[in-house]
Amino acid sequence: MGLFDGLKSALGMKAEADATRDADPDDLFGMSTAYITMEAELGYEPTGEAALCFADVDNTDFRDAMEEVESILDAGQVETGTEATFETDDHGYQWIVFEDPDFEDLLTAIHFAADTLVERRYGSRLLAALFSFEREHDGQPAYWVYSFRRGAYYPFAPDTRESHERDSTAEFKLESNLDGEITLEGDKEYWYPLWPDKPGWHPWE
Template structure:
């Protein structure tokens, strides 16, 4: 795939993002989370950039054509804050992460590196492992910030800005780091994304 061979250094970082695969697998083997199927890439849309203008067909060729294509289903959604989301769904978590990486990389390699904001994974806790700490059915997002090359958990408690469960997030951050996820160390950088469209 030509997207990986460009001379410009890609803005996202596979080694940091891929830690999510092992962490998800570990937590699943502990019985702490249900298999995750959904993720998204959020970026600031700019119709002046040809790749973004033709995002749907471009992503179709990136995700569906060629050997080893993940064939992950995707949808394009614009939120009310002027951002575009590529929402991806795949029953195979490894493929899902690979597709998220591919989408981000494709945007980054095509003049969009400054527009990329974050990749977001949705994970549900079942509470069987962390029964003291995480309530069953707790929905969490693991946000990967492209500029920081690191993850942090996000647990919104409402739709408006500032409504989040900080204590659970702090705790979760420690647990996820313990299980190998690259976590953003500075809590002040753990900015939320309210109204995630999935």
């Protein structure tokens, strides 16, 4: 099963069937304190990157909604410096990749994009938001993945020493330390590993 087949299963169709509630982008703001805990207590620094993943809709209204998102993010870049890149993968999933060394600006931008889609009645198309971190002492990556269908976060820590292996110890440490600070996915069936198609790249690349 490839990355995007897994997204469809874990964050898409299956998660939609097992959805706990409608997408609520305000849940993302839990990360506004969690990233401080990540750095101060766990030794993970934000990399200045985050991404929003959603399914496309082939109609004029959805394209208009995306143009609205893009135009306001472009305007916001002048004020905050947050860069937003729009990408479409080979499976038809849409990504907005954000880059900004200021984590709060990243969070504001990704919330705006998700909230706009909800307001335009496309909340059901939102799949996931990803926040990227790096462990200070060895550079190991870790991500907090937010599933819009499940209304919860889960950690994904790929072990770069091995191909398609997870650092389970790191993931459980992240879970135990952030429990109560953000809403965590209790069913580990939904802790889907978002492997990139190319080794060493982010899940959205």
